Amino acid sequence: MAAFSRTASLLCKNAVRSESLGKLNNFCTSARGSKSYQLVVVGSGAGGAAIAARFSSKLGKGKVAIIEPSDAHYNQAMWTLVGGGIVKLEDTYRPMASIIPSTCDWIKDRATTFKPDTCTVSTQGGEEIKYEYLVVAVGLQLRYEDIKGLTEGLEMDPMLVSNYSAKYVTRTINAIDKFKGGQAVFTLPNTPIKCPGAPQKIMYLAESKWKKNGVKKSSTITYNTAMGVMLGAPKYAEVLRGVCEKRGIQVNFKTNLVEVNPEKKEAVFMKLETGETYVQPYDFMHVTPPMSTPTELKSSPLVNAGGFLTVDKYTLQHSQYPNVFGIGDCTDVPTPKTAAAVASQCGIVAENLAAVMKGGTLTRKYDGYTACPLVTSYNTCIMAEFAFEGVPMETFPIDQGKERQSMYWVKLHILPRVYNLMTKGWWSGPAPVRKIFHLGLSKQE
Ligand SMILES: Cc1cc2nc3c(=O)[nH]c(=O)nc-3n(C[C@H](O)[C@H](O)[C@H](O)COP(=O)(O)OP(=O)(O)OC[C@H]3O[C@@H](n4cnc5c(N)ncnc54)[C@H](O)[C@@H]3O)c2cc1C
Structure with a gap:
């Protein structure tokens, strides 16, 4: 067994170093762990839930697992409204069980060690979870x-x-x-x-x-x-x-x-x-x-000196391990960390990961889209939407750099529904809506 592990580790390292997905896939499909999945998603917040929803329906039962310790899933993007007394905390809560797709295995545990060289994640409860592909979506810790x-x-x-x-x-x-x-x-x-x-x-x-x-x-x-x-x-x-x-x-x-x-x-x-x-x-x-990535990720070989998951900012594929992708707040993508950014990243990760699974090339590029509905009173909001380098990327055909009642209405009534669509895997950001509003003249993707 020890000999197998050593050989396996060596094989995986070589496969990763040479970035040969073929070899990596061969190793990762044959290597042993106490449980084994085609795709493991770590974290079931905004990003993890969305990715698991997409792939569990595509790959079928028993192929996708989520490692997530919490019983509660919150739409944290609504917490400004909770703090302002506009909505109740209960309105932002959903039982984690209702977020995780029925075709996806929920490993209700904390990921403690990421071992990308052997394609395994260990949990606090002592399990070794084997993956062919991994999506890291552990967010930030307070x-x-x-x-x-x-x-x-x-x-x-x-x-x-x-x-x-x-x-x-x-x-x-x-x-x-x-x-x-x-x-x-x-x-x-x-x-x-x-x-x-x-x-x-x-x-x-x-x-x-x-x-x-x-x-x-x-x-x-x-x-x-x-x-x-x-x-x-x-x-x-x-x-x-x-x-x-x-x-x-x-x-x-x-x-x-x-x-x-x-x-x-x-x-x-x-x-x-x-x-x-x-x-x-x-x-x-x-x-x-102050915030940082969770300790378990920070101490893994997957991160930069600041503790953030190193991914290509366009493809969201890990910079060293081609069978690993990242989404959301825990990555080093240089754009403000929001659920709106997660939605756009979700479409990119879904398509690029699917391409890698098929042995194809990565075609989709993230543009850095993020949004911040800056509520400025109990009936106004500046709907900031922008891409990498802070370049505006507005959805509506109006100047969104103004305090507007209409945008407050969008924040209060539309965005919570959009968040729910995202966690079901049905929303990848407002690009199609933007195209329609701009009569197809928008140059933005
Ligand atoms: C007050 C506030 C206001 C906000 N307002 C907005 C807004 O107006 N618009 C907007 O778009 N965004 C807003 N956001 C930001 C938005 O909520 C986050 O950007 C989004 O939730 C990030 O998604 P994520 O999947 O990266 O992380 P999260 O949604 O935080 O999920 C991370 C998940 O990983 C799990 N996890 C952590 N460590 C481990 C581990 N070791 N093993 C397994 N699982 C683990 C956690 O339990 C959690 O479920 C706001 C956030 C806050 C707090």
């Missing part, structure tokens, strides 16, 4: 504990809130309603995060509430962001700067939260350009935590 005093603060101070976790998100609206004036602070950390627009969306919702109930007159609202701009796309960054100016919101760029002292109601921020720290008193604070 790292509240990286900020001194924050975890304790979130437990003890009802005015210290965070939309980013199912555990805390329902408290935000209570704190917004309880705020009686003073210092209101909103933060964005110096790590890649899910939806970099979300830290400011909740600020705009809070500001419009406080304006309506008269509290704003006795308040200072501050946005402390580690970024140097409001958003990674210049068109919308400029508009958002204007929104803050108009509403008297103080924006401090390149500042990062490093400590919270809930007893004194103080936060410590660092100016990233100088390393200087300063104390900011708060009466209300919304914190976006």
Whole structure:
């Protein structure tokens, strides 16, 4: 058995190094594990669920497995609306069992070790899962504990809130309603995060509430962001700067939260350009935590120095292992991490992976499409949609760089349905809709 493993490992390494999919397939179909699948998907969030749905119907029963430890699947893209008191957390929840296709095996466990040289993934429960093809979709983990005093603060101070976790998100609206004036602070950390627009969306919702109930007159609202701009796309960054100016919101760029002292109601921020720290008193604070890829992925041979899965940004195929693809927040694709990006990536991964399975060449290229519905009040939204380098890629035949009621309606009523379609494998982003709206004249794919 040991001899078999050594030979198998060597074969797989050689196959991968020479990038010969033929050899790799031969090895990966014959190698042994306690369970063996044609396709293993790790993570059943937005991206993993969508990919599993597509392939389990195509490949049939027993061919696809999802490794996912959680019983709950949330549409996190709706959590700004939960924090703003517009929808309930329950409206964003679905039992994981209802997300995973019936023809797909659910390995209800955590992937702990990725071994791409032997085409296996080990789980916390001690199983070795063998694959021919692997899709990694493990998203990002929240790292509240990286900020001194924050975890304790979130437990003890009802005015210290965070939309980013199912555990805390329902408290935000209570704190917004309880705020009686003073210092209101909103933060964005110096790590890649899910939806970099979300830290400011909740600020705009809070500001419009406080304006309506008269509290704003006795308040200072501050946005402390580690970024140097409001958003990674210049068109919308400029508009958002204007929104803050108009509403008297103080924006401090390149500042990062490093400590919270809930007893004194103080936060410590660092100016990233100088390393200087300063104390900011708060009466209300919304914190976006630092994030990273899950520890198990970070310690695998599949990632770059920052811990992100290294994929070709166009094909989404792993840069070293041709039978591995990535989707969603855990990859190193240089575009803001959103469910909207996942939808577009899903179509690319589905077609390119299918081509690899058939021994063909990769034909589909991801354009970096991502979207951020920047809710700016309880009835307006700027629908930012853009591709790599922040180039606008708008679906509707109107200027989406404006606060619009119509786009708020889309965010509230259309996008949650689109998310559900995506997890069933029926939605690959708005490109076809864009073509229709632009009367086929759009140059964008
Ligand atoms: C507050 C907030 C607001 C947002 N707003 C928007 C928005 O308006 N528009 C938008 O498009 N996007 C928005 N997003 C971002 C969007 O939700 C994410 O980009 C999207 O969910 C990413 O999908 P994913 O599949 O990569 O990761 P996830 O959906 O996070 O799924 C990852 C899955 O992997 C599983 N997993 C993790 N580690 C392991 C392991 N070791 N083994 C097995 N499974 C594992 C997890 O349990 C999870 O189920 C928002 C997110 C938040 C939190």
